Amino acid sequence: MEKMFREIGYVVEGKDVLIQMLPEYAQGLTGLKGFSHLMVLWYPHKANTGEEAPILVEKPYRLAPEALGIFATRSPLRPNSICVSIATVASVDESQGTIGLWWIDAEDGTPVLDIKPYHPSSDRVRDVTLPAWCASWPGYYEESGDFAWDKEFLF
Incomplete structure (x- = not known):
């Protein structure tokens, strides 16, 4: 559909x-x-959204496992962008x-x-848990601006 x-x-x-x-x-x-x-x-109009979105991606984050499903990422290349x-x-x-x-x-x-x-x-959840590979990321939006995101991404 x-x-x-x-x-x-x-x-x-x-x-x-x-x-x-x-x-x-x-x-x-x-x-x-x-x-x-x-x-x-x-x-995301500047991303290659016309391409078939990968369902499994190679390690996009420094501490991530060797492969992640697209739904475990925030990539703009998705089945529905x-x-x-x-x-x-x-x-x-x-x-x-x-x-x-x-x-x-x-x-x-x-x-x-x-x-x-x-x-x-x-929109806010009290008891959030994360996998170990992203547990070092900021706990709050307000802390994200000072976080070294460039050291986390491998792309």
Whole structure:
């Protein structure tokens, strides 16, 4: 079964990082002010998403096993190339149809498919466990910016 998705906006990188909503979706920002974080679903348009996604990948992380299933990774090359990021909100301008972000791991021009407010009653889990190969990674989003991710990835 094939499904179609529509872009609701796109990432703009410049002096600031923004999500620019398409005009027909800008009114959907009503009530978003006050949320500190968002879940942003986006399409990795610069990745080779036309390729058949590998189901098993060679050791993508320094301490990972020799092979990992694609669903144990955060790679944008997937059977359905949809990425999700948690982003910290800097501003919301309903009249301009923009959301200012402190940072997002998507590139300039990246199509945004959906935005959801991050809410701890449904998006945060208290008792998380991880496999040993990634147990040294930061425990919180806020610690990720200072973490040496370049020493973890092998690509």
